[in-house]
Amino acid sequence: MSVMQEGSVIRLEGPCRVEDAETVVALLQRMPGSTVDLTRCRGLHAAVVQAILAFAPPLTGSPAEPFLRDLLIPSLAGERQPLPPKI
Amino acid sequence: MTQFLAEGRELVAGAARDLAVLSRRPSDEAALDGCFRAIHTLKGSTGLFDLAPMGLMLHAAEDLLAAIRAGRPGSPADFAALLEAVDQVDGWLDVLERDGSLPADAAQAARDAVARFGGVAIAPPSPAAEPGGWRTPPEFAALVGTAIRYVPRADAYFSGDDPIAIVAAVPALTALxxxxxxxxxxxxxxxxxxxxxxxxxxxxxxxxxxxxALRLVADQVEFADLVPAEPGAAARRTLRVDAARVDRLAGLADDLVVAKSALAELAAEAEKLVGGHILGQSLRARQAQIDRLVGDLHATVGQVRLVPLAPLFGRFPRLARDIARALGKSVALEIEGGEVEVDKSVVDGLFDPLLHVLRNAVDHGVEAPAARLAAGKPEEGVIRLTARPDADRVIIEVTDDGAGIDPARIRVLAVERGLLPRDVANALEDAAAVDLIFTPGFSTAAAVSEVSGRGVGMDVVRAAAAALGGRVEVDAAPGRGTAVRFVLPVTTLLTKVMIVACGPDRYGLALDSVVETTRVTPDRIRQVRAGRAFLLRDQPVPLVALGALVGADAPPARAAERVVVARVGGELVGFAVDAILDRMDAVVRPMTGLLAGAPGLMGTTLLADGAVLMILDPGELLP
Structure with missing residues (x-):
């Protein structure tokens, strides 16, 4: 079980597999505006990534896994809302 | 908008450079890619502002370039049309800077330009739905390596694929x-x-x-090789900063140089205190350390202000073409040394003087095509704009292969315009005669042409070079062409200053002109006509009182005069002062406003106690 919901926060933990996509989508459909916490996430299946891309929930947490942290999550955040240039 | 203008100029210059390469070697892929990227980025920027005609034209240009990239051979006519469009954009950028909007005829000009591209259909932009020709997104433009576009099949999840995991397995990912x-x-x-x-x-x-790594999904993947735009460009990280902030930083570093000089005094005072010797010593050690750090800081801030000349130089090819076209001449502008870096204020102050010199080169230097053919030269004139570093100076030269300057003609004109009496003019050496073109009120054009006759003479060019702390000279001979050479400082440097007292006031003298200081007893002073002189190692040196030059009261007679011996125009001159107080490193700020024209004043600097010290130029003070 790697998808947990606490109030308006959806926590993704450990490796998230293809079947988790359905749960995530259901939660996001039921409670729009939920935040997705990726702190303890160790991997995201493309289906979950796609759900995050489509529903565009706010993301929090910085996972330890380098690919997630450095490439995948910035690409999800960057698509929706370009950050202002850092000075 | 300011940033758009600055970036736009760079992109235009880059595109024009690449197009120049392409017109010689149509198959040069690096140039084609570079040009495409520049046009693409420019087009993207036009969307941020209300610049529809520019966007339309650039879009058509991008389509034409995309077609050429996709394999349609590019003809010289294509590249000429593209260059014309790029020149048009450059012209519009100038108008934008001045008026804040595109000229009224922009829409028509854009339609004309699009028509010149001919035959290339203009499709609306559709970056996502382009199965055949994938364009690497602009985000990837600065990266190097292999670009991947992976479009997994719609049933990928059912067939057990995890496209993210597949991509994550690709080695050395740098962007996603x-x-x-x-x-x-x-x-x-x-x-x-x-x-x-x-x-x-x-x-x-x-x-x-x-x-x-992607072999299992090879049918769903496209690749593109990313090459660096320019060697080293990818590795070099840059940051655009408002020039005013850098100026403020430079000003603070300058003031820090002044503030730290107070520490030396403090250390000396501490040493004099009873039992203060050890405190003074450690203060002195700290002061030396801060001295070094402040020196480093000052130098580093100076380097921040260094910018390459390329963006400045990049504006001239289009202007040279415009000027040449207006005059019915054919001119090629060759540029070298754009990578040379100089202080931003120097770059900023150079545009007008360089443009003036360039205009002169096209107008007066390069002959009309018929005259060139008659003289056995190729019809197309060549103007070279070059820059090269020379120790702490930079030498910028504009040379043409035109008719040169005839000293005899200059002498005649100078006399005609009442600048010199005939006998003085005739006595001048050729080089000095040619130098007369820098005299105010001199203009060599027999007929004032539309291009050069704008009431600006070469005297303005010389004044501009002087204002930048440099000089300009001309080197010309009839038939051999003309070279106008700017010698300019790369950066503002600390000037060593000697502080002297004259009556109640303190003045600074630039130490580089000071040869030595000496005491002169009255018996060594001789009256020579109206003035005085003394013997310095058997050489007579004129002696003047600095106080008299700056209008201070004459000091009472003394047993011996304190004299600063300085070299003024190649001759030694002794300046009598009341006392020699100190030496310091100072940032000399040139005089501005009302005092800018005050003779004999080189500038001012702040003393450690907050007082303003006037730095004198002894050469200018002498009658």
């Missing part, structure tokens, strides 16, 4: 973009198991390694 393949549609009916992704990524690894 994830986009929907098609619009999402209503989210209530979102299907979590239908794959609707486009994954774009860049790997720094070589193409075979990337292909190996």
């Amino acid at each position: 973009r994830i986009l929907p393949r098609e619009a999402w549609g209503p989210l209530e009916s979102y299907d979590p198991f239908a794959c609707n992704l486009v994954i774009e990524a860049v790997s720094a690894a070589a193409r075979p390694a990337v292909q190996a």
Whole structure:
């Protein structure tokens, strides 16, 4: 079980597999505006990534896994809302 | 908008440079890619402002370039049309800077330009739905390696593929973009198991390694090789900063130089205190350390202000073409040394003088085509704009292969215009005669032409060079062409200053002109006509009282005079002062406003106690 919901926060933990996509989508459909916490996430299946891309929930947490942290999550955040240039 | 203008100029210059390469070597892929990228980025920027005609024209240009990239051979006419469009954009940027909007005829000009591209259909932009020709997104432009575009099949999740895991397995990923393949549609009916992704990524690894990692989905992947725009450009990280902030930083560093000089005094005072010797010593050690750090800081801030000349130089090819076209001449402008870096204020102050010199070169230097052919020269004139560093100076030269300057003619004109009596003019050496073109009120054009006759003479060019702390000279001979040479400081430097007292006031003298200081007893002073002189190692040196030059009261007679011996115009001159107080490193700020024209004043600097010290130029003070 790697998808947990606490109030308006959806926590993704450990490796998230293809079947988790359905749960995530259901939660996001039921409670729009939920935040997705990726702190303890160790991997995201493309289906979950796609759900995050489509529903565009706010993301929090910085996972330890380098690919997630450095490439995948910035690409999800960057698509929706370009950050202002850092000075 | 300011940033858009600055970037726009760079992009225009880059595109023009690449197009120049392409017109010689139509198959040069690096130039084609560079030009495409520049036009693409420019087009993107036009969307941010209300610049529809520019966007339309650039869009058509981009399509033409895309067609050439896709394999349609580019003809010289294509590149000429593209260059014309790029020149048009450059011209519009000038208008934008001045008026804040495009000229009224921009829409028509854009339509004309698009018509010149001829035959290339203008399709609306559709970056997502382009199965055949994938354009690497502009985000990847600065990266190097292999670009990947992976469009997994819609049933990828059912067949057990995890496209993200597949991409994550590619070695040395440096960038990742994830986009929907098609619009999402209503989210209530979102299907979590239908794959609707486009994954774009860049790997720094070589193409075979990337292909190996993606071999199982090879039919869904496209590759593109990313090459660096310019060697080293990718590795060099840059930051655009408002020039005013850098100026403020430089000002603070300057003031710090002044503030730290107070520490030396403090250390000396502490040493004099009873039992203060050890405190003074450690203060002195700290002071030496701060001295070094402040010196480093000052030098580093100076380097921040160094900018390459390329963006400045990049504006001239179009202007040279415009000027030449207006005069019915054919001119090629060759540029060298754009990578040379100089202080930003120097770059900023150079545009007008260089443009003036360039205009002169096209107008007066390069002969009309018929005259050139008659003289056995190629019809196209060559003007070279070069820059090269020379110790702490930079030498910028504009040379042409035109008719040169005839000293005899200059002498005649100078006399005609009442600048010199005939006998003085005739006595001048050729080089000095040619130098007369820098005299105010001199203009060599027999007929004032539309291009050069704008009431600006070469005297303005000389004044501009002097204001930048440099000089300009001309080197010309009839028939051999003309070279106008600017010698300019690369950066503002600390000037060593000697502080002297004259009556109640203190003055600074630039130490580089000071040869030595000495005491002169009255018996060594001789009256020579109206003035005085003394013997310095058997050489007579004129002696003047600095106080008299600056209008201070004459000091009472003394047993011996304190004299600063300085070299003024090659001759030694002794300046009698009341006392020699100190030496310091100072940032001399040139005089501005009302005092700018005050003779004999080089500038001012702040003393450690906050007083303003006037720095004198002894040469100018002498009657």
